[in-house]
Structure formats: structure tokens, C-alpha cells
Amino acid sequence: MYLSLARRFLFETDKRLLLKAAWTLGVRGLWSVHRHKRRLKKGEFFPPFLYLSVINSCNLRCQGCWVDVGAKQHRIEVDAANRTIAEAKAMGNSFFGILGGEPFMHKDLLKIFEANRDVYFQVFTNGHFITDEVAAELRRLGNVTPLISVEGSEIISDTRRGRGGVLNQTFSGLEAALRNKLLVGVCTSVCKSNIDDLVNEKWVDRLIEMGVMYCWFHIYRPVGPEPNPQLALSSEEQRRVRQFVVDTRASKPIIVIDAYHDDAGNALCPAVTGFTHHIGPWGDIEPCPVIQLATESIHDDRPLAETFNESGFLRDFRELTAQHTRGCVIMERPDLLVELAEKHGARDTTARMEVIDELRRVTPRRSQYQPGDEIPEKSLVYRWAKKYAFNDFGAYSRHFDASNYRDPDAIGADEASANASPASDLPIVTR
16 A cells, blocks of 8 residues: 555656655654654744635635635735744744635735745645646645645535535646646545545545545534534544544555544644644634634734744643643533633634624534544554654643543533524535
């Protein structure tokens, strides 16, 4: 399997792009994690990876989207983006995730990539704006991998993403990226309406046949103004996804990303471990993309390193969450986020200004933390990589107290019983 994967990388992608990724994302990425570990030992903090949502606008209207895609367009301007990236580079960072909205709607996005060719970018995109011309420019730059979202069959995609013809346009962008020999990934927010279509060997084999080099299956999170909780996976379905990811990593010549488990299958949250934080379209520094609360901004008049190191809000987020669960706090304990916002006077970083009310309406449910059902990695390569570069960095050993853990399924059942229309009675696909 490993030889087949190596052969695919050698013959299906541009060699220059492959070497760039190996050096910038691989070698220098590991070095950024090493520096992160050294900082933690000294009581200092700066996340080794950053996500930037460069724009709020999008051409789609996806179920469960937390971004104000229909609001007046706002974006991180080129100078602000370059300054932020430069300050992160000074701390050893070499990899950045680019989100939106739809990032390619930012008219100067390629200028940001051009100005920072010494680091690597992963762009989360629906693929609709990747033409042959755009793909050719990305190949020239050599420091970008598009991660293209596919959310199901044609009918399911149209429903999930709020308009018609979505899947064909997505595949058009995917094919343009592959024709230009980019390092291409495909991601899926796995929910009840697409789990049977996409969490299977047939779909992975199709991705391999097309030339896709990596994939990412992450669970649907019912958040935002229209959370569509009826799409959320049950505990058993989440275990099914985890088992599929572990099995696929050990049997298929494709990289499978997983951001929520260590090598032994223990659950973790990358924001709680300090592995990454997020910067929103208005420049607000948030724990992660779905937690739209902040007390600091990249536009504040102080160095980014000082902001991250001294932020009481971000520090308390990591510590408070780690005390209560190894899972996703917005799914399991939204009350903790309300408590944290009130303590620090954190501002709502959305245009709609309804985040606190949205959190109060969330019905708690299980996320990736399912005590007693851990599924360890089968692949020795993944086990080694996670042991060194993707673990909890001691966050849970320092703070987690099992007596604080409250089973979110039990909490959710209690809350649902008080509602006239519990989520389980709703149809699976709605708009």
C-alpha cells in the first residue's frame, strides 16, 4: 500500500510541487510543531498552524453553515493577511489553512499566495472558481493545495448546498486542478444524508482513480443560524466513520486526514490542545472557525505573538474545555462557551450578532469523544506521525477531570424531552 501511494505521488503530481510540499509542509511543518513543544515547556504559547477565513462571501448556501455568507462582503485585505502570515512565519509556522466563505471569491487571494511562496497553503473550497487558468497559476506558484468539498450525490449536494447544479460545477473545478497536476484533496462533512454514499470503499477508489491524493472525512456540526440538527450523526455513526478512516489508512493508497484523534484513538480538539486557532474575515482571533467569539484581533496594535501568548480568553478556553471533555465543546457543552464569553466580555464576531442565543439553543450531543470506544490507528506510519506531531501536547493530562464529564447524550435527551419537536422527529433533508 505504501509503495502504491509513493508511486502515485511520483507519477500523478508535478514533481516540483511534490518537493515543495515535502519540504514546506513536511519538514518545516514538523519543525513548527517542535518549536511549539519547546514554547509550551517554557510556559509560552503560539499555535503551530493557523486557519484564516479570508472572506465571508460564498456563492452557496450550505446547511449548517456558520458564516454570514449573505451579509455585506468583508475580507482580510492583502496587507493585513501578509502581515499576519509574516508574524506567524517568525514564530516558525510554515502552513496555513485558508477558508471562507468561498476563498476564491477574494479577488486578491492569488496575490497573497504569490507574496508568501516560502510557506504552504491549503484552501478549503467548493471548486466552482477553479478554472484551468486558476489551476495553472496555482501550479506556477507551487505552494497551494486545494481541498475541494464534495457533499454527496447530485440530489444530496443540491439540497445540502442550497442550489442546483452544484456537483457538476464542483467536479469541473476538481478536474481542472487534476489536469494541472496539483496536489488535490477532497473533503466531506459527513452527515446522515451522505454517509452511505461517501463513507465506503467505492467512493475512495473513485477518488484514487481520478488522481486525488488525500481526503478528509469530518463529522457534521449542527451550528449557526440554521443548524439542521437532524443531519447530525449518532454516536454509532460517528464510530462507523472513525473505523472507516482507520481501515482506509491501512489499506488504500491515499492519505486520509483526521483532526480529532491521536494514535491510540483518544479524542482531542485541535483548538483545545493549542495546535491551531482561527482568524475570521473581520480579523478576529477565535478558538476555531465554528466558535465565533473573540476578545482580540489581528488589527490590534500589538504583535501577534504577544496577543496569542497573553490572551486570557484563549487560554481559559483551552483550559476550561480540557477540564470537561476531550470532544467538541460546541456540540457537547455549549453552556461553557456562554460562560466563557460572559466572563471575558467576548464579542460576537458575526454580522448577525446572534451567536450567544444560538449557543443557548444547541441541544448537547456526542462528538468525537466516546469513552470506552476508542479505535487506535492500524497504520504504523500514522501512529508514528501522530505520536510526534499530532497529539494533545499534555493539555488533557494537565486539566481533564473525568468527574467533570457529563454525557451529552443524556443531557440532550433531557432537553429534547422538553421540546415539542425533538430533532429525531425532523426529516433528514430540509431547507
